[in-house]
Amino acid sequence: MTIAELGAICEANGLPLQSEQLAKLDTYAELLRAKNQVVNLISRKDEENILAKHILHSLTLIFLHVKLAGIEHGAKVFDLGTGGGLPGIPIKIARPDIEITLCDSIAKKITAVSEIVKVLELQAHFIADRAENIAKKKEYKNKYDVFITRAVAPLDELTTWSHALLKKGGALLALKGGDIKDEITKAKHLKFVASIEKASLSLQDYEEFAKEEKKIVRVILA
DSSP: OOHHHHHHHHHHTTOOOOHHHHHHHHHHHHHHHHHTTTSOOSOGGGGGGHIIIIIIHHHGGGOTTSTTOOOOTTOEEEEETOTTTTTHHHHHHHOTTSEEEEEESOHHHHHHHHHHHHHHTOOOEEEESOHHHHTTOGGGTTOEEEEEEESSSOHHHHHHHHHHHEEEEEEEEEEEESOOHHHHHHHHTSTTEEEEEEEEOOBTTBOHHHHTTEEEEEEEEO
């Protein structure tokens, strides 16, 4: 995939991007590939397909044409298990209006991603800690509007951690794959869950995510 092709897919799915934003996404892909030689941020087999496998996949969380996607203007967003900045950095590039916090339990990954963010001249907050620890800290309690993540833990665990961090009525948006019926069933039993919905990640002009059974799950907290 080229950056022009990624831009065309984004526009077809309700996310038109400026040339400066596309250039920055392309630079991000290069930086991520370079940093991955030093710190394990993404799978080595994906290094030649970062635009599709990682950046496009991340951006689906804000595509207007994707069911269950969407983040409100100016939202405070918490990205758990960000690794090399996914899905948070692509979303921040596409949506500079949001406030993003990038979190990973591995300090060297947060160091790497902070260096990438500096080069890209983005504004972001960084936390190097485990989600279960962060959830116990008062300074983060009920601070965020949206919790985003890419398959870093079972849905019930993600929901439990996000509950402590999200404002009332806040949403968890999780990118998942495969059969997640059991995960959803367990999460629905949590008393602070108002609703859970899932949808196939079906895009205009791009069929690979649907073929791979990629999904988006949205959990609304009571």
